[in-house]
Amino acid sequence: MVIVGGGFAGLGCAQRLADHEDVAVTLIDRNNHHQFQPLLYQVATSQLAPADVAHSLRGVFPGKENVDVKLADIAAVDPASRSVTSTDGEQWSGDALVVAAGSQPNFFGTPGAAEHSFPLYSLDDATRLRSRILGLLEQADRDPTLIDRGALNFVIVGGGPTGVEVAGAIADMIAVTVPAEYRDLDASTAHIYLLDYGDELLKPFSDKAHDYVAKVLADKGVEVRLGTGVKEVASGHAVLSDGAVLPTRCVVWGGGIKAAPVAADCDLAQGRGGRIDVSPDLTLADSRGVYVVGDVANIPGPDGTSLPQLGSVALQSGIWAADNIVADFRGKPRKPFAYRDKGIMAMIGRGAAIAAVGKRHHEIHGELAHMAWLGVHAELMTGTRARIEAFVDWAWDGFTRTGGPHVLDRTAAAAIDWDDDNEAVAGAARAGDPASR
Amino acid sequence: MVIVGGGFAGLGCAQRLADHEDVAVTLIDRNNHHQFQPLLYQVATSQLAPADVAHSLRGVFPGKENVDVKLADIAAVDPASRSVTSTDGEQWSGDALVVAAGSQPNFFGTPGAAEHSFPLYSLDDATRLRSRILGLLEQADRDPTLIDRGALNFVIVGGGPTGVEVAGAIADMIAVTVPAEYRDLDASTAHIYLLDYGDELLKPFSDKAHDYVAKVLADKGVEVRLGTGVKEVASGHAVLSDGAVLPTRCVVWGGGIKAAPVAADCDLAQGRGGRIDVSPDLTLADSRGVYVVGDVANIPGPDGTSLPQLGSVALQSGIWAADNIVADFRGKPRKPFAYRDKGIMAMIGRGAAIAAVGKRHHEIHGELAHMAWLGVHAELMTGTRARIEAFVDWAWDGFTRTGGPHVLDRTAAAAIDWDDDNEAVAGAARAGDPASR
Numbered sequence: 001m002v003i004v005g006g007g008f009a010g011l012g013c014a015q016r017l018a019d020h021e022d023v024a025v026t027l028i029d030r031n032n033h034h035q036f037q038p039l040l041y042q043v044a045t046s047q048l049a050p051a052d053v054a055h056s057l058r059g060v061f062p063g064k065e066n067v068d069v070k071l072a073d074i075a076a077v078d079p080a081s082r083s084v085t086s087t088d089g090e091q092w093s094g095d096a097l098v099v100a101a102g103s104q105p106n107f108f109g110t111p112g113a114a115e116h117s118f119p120l121y122s123l124d125d126a127t128r129l130r131s132r133i134l135g136l137l138e139q140a141d142r143d144p145t146l147i148d149r150g151a152l153n154f155v156i157v158g159g160g161p162t163g164v165e166v167a168g169a170i171a172d173m174i175a176v177t178v179p180a181e182y183r184d185l186d187a188s189t190a191h192i193y194l195l196d197y198g199d200e201l202l203k204p205f206s207d208k209a210h211d212y213v214a215k216v217l218a219d220k221g222v223e224v225r226l227g228t229g230v231k232e233v234a235s236g237h238a239v240l241s242d243g244a245v246l247p248t249r250c251v252v253w254g255g256g257i258k259a260a261p262v263a264a265d266c267d268l269a270q271g272r273g274g275r276i277d278v279s280p281d282l283t284l285a286d287s288r289g290v291y292v293v294g295d296v297a298n299i300p301g302p303d304g305t306s307l308p309q310l311g312s313v314a315l316q317s318g319i320w321a322a323d324n325i326v327a328d329f330r331g332k333p334r335k336p337f338a339y340r341d342k343g344i345m346a347m348i349g350r351g352a353a354i355a356a357v358g359k360r361h362h363e364i365h366g367e368l369a370h371m372a373w374l375g376v377h378a379e380l381m382t383g384t385r386a387r388i389e390a391f392v393d394w395a396w397d398g399f400t401r402t403g404g405p406h407v408l409d410r411t412a413a414a415a416i417d418w419d420d421d422n423e424a425v426a427g428a429a430r431a432g433d434p435a436s437r
Numbered sequence: 438m439v440i441v442g443g444g445f446a447g448l449g450c451a452q453r454l455a456d457h458e459d460v461a462v463t464l465i466d467r468n469n470h471h472q473f474q475p476l477l478y479q480v481a482t483s484q485l486a487p488a489d490v491a492h493s494l495r496g497v498f499p500g501k502e503n504v505d506v507k508l509a510d511i512a513a514v515d516p517a518s519r520s521v522t523s524t525d526g527e528q529w530s531g532d533a534l535v536v537a538a539g540s541q542p543n544f545f546g547t548p549g550a551a552e553h554s555f556p557l558y559s560l561d562d563a564t565r566l567r568s569r570i571l572g573l574l575e576q577a578d579r580d581p582t583l584i585d586r587g588a589l590n591f592v593i594v595g596g597g598p599t600g601v602e603v604a605g606a607i608a609d610m611i612a613v614t615v616p617a618e619y620r621d622l623d624a625s626t627a628h629i630y631l632l633d634y635g636d637e638l639l640k641p642f643s644d645k646a647h648d649y650v651a652k653v654l655a656d657k658g659v660e661v662r663l664g665t666g667v668k669e670v671a672s673g674h675a676v677l678s679d680g681a682v683l684p685t686r687c688v689v690w691g692g693g694i695k696a697a698p699v700a701a702d703c704d705l706a707q708g709r710g711g712r713i714d715v716s717p718d719l720t721l722a723d724s725r726g727v728y729v730v731g732d733v734a735n736i737p738g739p740d741g742t743s744l745p746q747l748g749s750v751a752l753q754s755g756i757w758a759a760d761n762i763v764a765d766f767r768g769k770p771r772k773p774f775a776y777r778d779k780g781i782m783a784m785i786g787r788g789a790a791i792a793a794v795g796k797r798h799h800e801i802h803g804e805l806a807h808m809a810w811l812g813v814h815a816e817l818m819t820g821t822r823a824r825i826e827a828f829v830d831w832a833w834d835g836f837t838r839t840g841g842p843h844v845l846d847r848t849a850a851a852a853i854d855w856d857d858d859n860e861a862v863a864g865a866a867r868a869g870d871p872a873s874r
Binding site for chain 2: 063
């Protein structure tokens with residue numbers, strides 16, 4: 001059987017099936033490693049090194065003769081023949097096919113966002129953003145006039161967990177790293193804007209949690225703008241929905257995701273965000289042995305809505321699909337997916353987190369939530385190695401407070417072109433800076 | 438005062454001066470991190486992650502108000518004014534100037550070597566080589582016909598420590614990783630060639646050590662060819678000095694280094710390998726307050742020869758220059774550099790190393806040498822953080838034996854173009870493969 005995608009869903013499925021020696025599994029991914037997405041923001045802000053959140057897919061299955069890993073980019077899925085075809089023309093098929101292709105950033109057609117903003121969905125995204133942040137600090141340190149041109153303005157689009165976590169982490173990074181390491185930079189000249197079209201950050205949480213988040217971010221100096229989005233991103237500025245022009249070289253896109261491109265390409269019924277509609281047992285209607293799981297799937301929830309695109313839904317649906325596949329092979333009935341909601345949580349920065357735990361979403365915050373966050377994520381981590389190293393990094397980081405792996409890709413820093421924005425905008429930008437209004 | 442270069446020499450100098458609060462130091466490097474060069478081959482072979490061997494330069498000096506770090510690429514050095522100019526036109530000068538610009542690979546004019554071979558001198562080099570090795574394993578796993586076209590032929594040029602260490606590490610990687618993780622690959626189809634024009638590997642060691650190295654490499658299956666070099670490197674093959682054409686997509690260049698380009702550009706007296714001649718006290722003749730240290734300097738040795746380009750020479754000369762600078766400032770005499778030879782050593786692979794320790798180069802090998810190697814390198818490591826993490830990695834690696842940070846840069850893997858070598862060569866290559874003669 002064939003699994004497309006080595007994220008939480010695909011890897012969870014493959015791991016479950018690895019114990020069934022009579023099931024031959026081919027796991028296909030475009031990367032040779034699993035990316036631990038919940039921690040990508042820590043790579044972007046130099047708290048973790050890339051290797052801490054990436055785990056070799058082949059390394060997950062030592063000694064498992066029945067699991068094979070292939071590095072390929074899947075371009076087409078054919079449910080009728082349960083086959084997939086890579087961009088370079090190779091084909092795989094099997095008794096069962098699991099599509100766990102994940103998702104991609106959704107720019108909602110915002111002009112310039114795809115070209116100029118920094119999404120945070122893959123390890124490449126995280127290292128790109130890290131190099132941009134460090135490059136801006138280095139350049140502003142050498143030429144403080146760049147600060148007036150937005151070198152230390154960070155604009156984060158979207159007030160969900162990604163946006164809140166990135167905003168908090170950038171604020172911590174600037175508060176801690178700049179005074180300690182950049183002698184000629186004034187940390188108070190940095191501005192971190194967190195934008196959301198809605199009326200609350202972290203919407204699914206309670207009002208009390210919203211107050212807590214607002215307070216923590218305000219303490220960190222993050223400037224939160226609710227009811228505000230971005231209507232255009234350029235290389236040197238962002239235009240907000242209220243018309244303000246903000247000079248910036250760093251727009252982080254946490255504005256939403258949509259299903260992976262393969263969903264649209266294979267001509268199947270799609271729900272919200274382009275996700276492929278599946279039956280409660282995670283199979284594709286009118287097909288035999290085709291499962292769709294994780295972010296790419298539109299999975300019915302308990303009350304008729306769709307389950308959210310979360311790591312825990314992905315992991316659980318992948319494992320469930322594995323069990324249904326084994327049931328199929330054994331001639332037993334498939335079971336409808338029952339999502340076990342362990343809660344939702346977000347880190348707002350160093351030592352500050354909120355978590356809504358368990359079915360009834362009992363809320364906790366502060367240090368206890370921080371520990372819960374660590375625990376849940378350690379559990380999600382597939383590799384013991386990655387777990388140990390990430391904790392060494394964390395522990396060390398908490399101890400030294402300045403010691404992250406600040407490795408800047410030299411070419412990426414050089415790639416910031418300060419002559420590519422028109423002077424009119426750069427000049428007007430200062431006056432139009434919402435921060436000064 | 439100004440220091441150009443954050444390698445062992447420049448960083449050693451800056452660290453020594455950091456304790457003199459009345460000396461203001463500007464440390465300039467093209468990277469924002471120090472690269473621990475002796476371990477780059479472990480990054481290239483997925484034993485260490487890049488962050489393990491890179492340490493933020495700014496992070497080395499927490500709380501040191503007198504040390505400033507700037508990210509810049511130095512294009513010109515003017516000894517008369519003790520000033521340096523960056524590629525983007527900024528200038529720095531001071532009472533003292535330390536040039537510690539390091540070295541670069543020396544291809545000795547070998548056609549195609551600069552374009553197609555993989556040197557191992559910087560962190561970028563190491564991650565490029567890592568992606569190439571992993572990319573070849575992935576591609577050969579998917580398409581075994583590529584093995585006949587050289588996908589698993591690794592050609593290492595140069596039998597010094599770099600060449601020997603890379604050859605041993607690639608052999609270990611293939612012996613351990615391929616059977617464990619690449620189900621469809623046959624490790625015995627891989628060939629690792631180690632070439633050297635001379636008549637011995639690791640020339641400075643004794644005959645007994647040479648026998649040991651030869652035995653260890655033979656046990657690992659490395660094919661050593663002495664009296665043999667490479668006369669041309671192309672994208673899909675290497676032409677050896679004996680005329681043999683070897684199909685390969687991975688030629689590792691350990692064939693020598695020369696002084697950094699700035700040495701040739703600043704019109705100073707140069708010795709072997711383009712190194713800048715310095716007086717015994719590490720100053721430049723006919724200048725005031727200009728020091729040249731580390732690999733870029735041609736430092737007189739005790740017996741009239743030049744000191745070798747080693748990490749320990751660089752570190753010690755940098756520290757020595759700092760002491761002479763302080764002496765200058767205090768109106769005291771400078772002292773001639775006295776190199777304390779702690780020995781030379783090389784790792785030949787997992788658990789096998791040789792070391793010639795102390796002034797009389799008492800030789801040890803095997804596990805004891807391995808420990809000595811670890812100890813010396815741990816001592817050279819500037820950052821406690823990097824030290825701890827590297828040891829976690831090592832310990833973990835020794836425990837699991839397959840668990841390195843095999844993170845493949847996807848774009849780098851895709852960059853291997855199998856259509857770019859002419860068919861005649863690819864066809865002829867098999868017959869001309871020296872391994873089959």
